[in-house]
Amino acid sequence: MTHPTKDFKVAVVGGGMCGLLCGIGLVRAGIEVDVFESAPKFEEVGAGVGLGPNAIRALDGLGVLEAVLRRADEDVPTLRPFRFLAGVGEHEHVYNYPVSAEDSGLGIYRPAFLEALSPLIDPAFVHFGKRCNSISVTTSGTHLLHFEGGSIHEADLIVGADGIKSVVRDFVVDHSSSSRLVYSNTIAYRAILSAQSLKEAGVKTDLQTQPLCWLGNDKHIITFPVQAKQMINIVAFASDSQTSLGSVTVPPPWVHSASKEELLNVFAGWGADAITLLQQIKNPSKWFIHCMHPPLRTYVCQRVVLIGDAAHAMLPHLGAGVGQGFEDVFTLCKILGHCQTSAGNINNALEAYDSIRAPRANMVLQSSSSQGRIYEEFLNTHGDRLETQKRLAGTWEPVWHYDLAGEVATLLENMYGH
Numbered sequence: 001m002t003h004p005t006k007d008f009k010v011a012v013v014g015g016g017m018c019g020l021l022c023g024i025g026l027v028r029a030g031i032e033v034d035v036f037e038s039a040p041k042f043e044e045v046g047a048g049v050g051l052g053p054n055a056i057r058a059l060d061g062l063g064v065l066e067a068v069l070r071r072a073d074e075d076v077p078t079l080r081p082f083r084f085l086a087g088v089g090e091h092e093h094v095y096n097y098p099v100s101a102e103d104s105g106l107g108i109y110r111p112a113f114l115e116a117l118s119p120l121i122d123p124a125f126v127h128f129g130k131r132c133n134s135i136s137v138t139t140s141g142t143h144l145l146h147f148e149g150g151s152i153h154e155a156d157l158i159v160g161a162d163g164i165k166s167v168v169r170d171f172v173v174d175h176s177s178s179s180r181l182v183y184s185n186t187i188a189y190r191a192i193l194s195a196q197s198l199k200e201a202g203v204k205t206d207l208q209t210q211p212l213c214w215l216g217n218d219k220h221i222i223t224f225p226v227q228a229k230q231m232i233n234i235v236a237f238a239s240d241s242q243t244s245l246g247s248v249t250v251p252p253p254w255v256h257s258a259s260k261e262e263l264l265n266v267f268a269g270w271g272a273d274a275i276t277l278l279q280q281i282k283n284p285s286k287w288f289i290h291c292m293h294p295p296l297r298t299y300v301c302q303r304v305v306l307i308g309d310a311a312h313a314m315l316p317h318l319g320a321g322v323g324q325g326f327e328d329v330f331t332l333c334k335i336l337g338h339c340q341t342s343a344g345n346i347n348n349a350l351e352a353y354d355s356i357r358a359p360r361a362n363m364v365l366q367s368s369s370s371q372g373r374i375y376e377e378f379l380n381t382h383g384d385r386l387e388t389q390k391r392l393a394g395t396w397e398p399v400w401h402y403d404l405a406g407e408v409a410t411l412l413e414n415m416y417g418h
């Protein structure tokens with residue numbers, strides 16, 4: 001384990017995929033860290049997550065890619081080109097998103113990601129069962145975390161990695177700001193099923209070779225293989241495109257169980273393979289997807305900084321949310337870990353973080369919403385393949401082909417010189 005070399009200490013609120021990664025990255029950068037997680041252990045929803053080339057580069061840059069690959073059952077990241085097909089009729093082929101050798105990605109079971117990473121942090125730095133309620137700042141500028149049950153923790157810098165319902169965000173968001181977490185008018189039904197059982201049920205479409213996007217009207221389905229391609233992650237989306245964003249409030253909890261009948265009703269009229277696939281889902285979970293709208297102008301306030309969904313909860317239509325969180329972590333660790341960053345200039349360091357992370361992640365957030373409209377306006381174009389191909393072409397390029405390491409290096413050069 002690296003011994004702390006910095007004269008400041010950091011508290012990370014939340015031990016999800018981004019918070020845990022951040023804890024590891026900061027310790028390796030020589031910073032004293034405590035991670036506070038409200039759950040009794042590291043835990044994730046039992047579903048898959050797709051990681052694009054930019055997410056892979058961030059993991060590599062933080063030195064954890066090998067550990068992740070071991071749990072992903074893949075020796076190296078693989079090409080994962082999306083294939084688009086019609087959700088209705090005969091499931092006509094629409095488009096293969098073109099990829100090059102450098103566009104390798106990964107599909108991983110979320111709990112496996114946490115299992116890969118958790119041995120990389122000293123358990124002494126992780127505190128479970130600690131739900132943060134609020135943050136305050138003393139007159140001398142010390143930042144205090146207040147936990148359920150009354151305990152308090154002092155830190156020089158607080159990282160909010162507490163996900164979509166972030167309480168740390170409440171400290172960062174200026175109350176005059178119009179930016180808030182809103183219901184996206186989209187529901188996601190999620191399940192994970194064995195590839196073999198789907199074949200046996202009569203699904204003819206190849207679900208194991210590559211991720212698929214089944215296009216429709218106000219609906220689409222994403223499938224991709226995980227766990228050595230033996231399991232298929234399924235997310236079926238249904239949206240209300242007629243209602244304006246932010247006009248409907250959904251009371252928590254935002255995750256329910258749903259019946260198979262409800263799911264089949266929502267997708268009534270879809271093609272035979274899609275229906276056979278959905279029929280195999282006995283107990284779908286139903287998620288009311290929320291997102292930041294409009295995006296936060298800044299991810300930083302005083303010595304409190306947001307990463308991951310706490311900063312930029314977005315629709316999952318580019319499969320890019322956690323990748324943006326990994327980019328946040330890479331950036332924060334490189335800036336805070338720089339040999340010239342110290343307690344005396346943390347505020348400048350956070351300003352630098354904000355200057356590249358907010359514009360970049362907010363761009364991806366907005367592109368994710370536009371991407372969903374392409375998937376769910378397929379029938380508006382009367383199933384026009386060429387029109388849909390044109391709209392889809394190049395949509396992942398700004399997400400995947402971004403030189404984060406180069407941008408951070410330039411930023412550090414501008415801050416500190418050579």
Ligand SMILES: Cc1cc2nc3c(=O)[nH]c(=O)nc-3n(C[C@H](O)[C@H](O)[C@H](O)COP(=O)(O)OP(=O)(O)OC[C@H]3O[C@@H](n4cnc5c(N)ncnc54)[C@H](O)[C@@H]3O)c2cc1C
Pocket residue numbers: 013014015016017018019036037038039043048049050051130131132133161162163164165166167188190235287289307308309310316318319320321322323324325
């Ligand atoms: C249907 C769906 C599909 C998706 N697919 C993809 C995909 O394929 N690719 C992709 O990149 N992204 C995808 N995403 C987005 C991705 O899931 C999120 O971006 C990612 O999980 C965010 O990670 P996080 O660590 O920021 O937050 P979380 O994973 O939510 O972790 C937050 C952690 O903080 C803890 N916590 C919360 N509040 C407190 C508190 N007050 N005090 C202490 N601890 C607290 C929680 O227990 C949790 O462990 C998808 C999202 C959805 C909904």
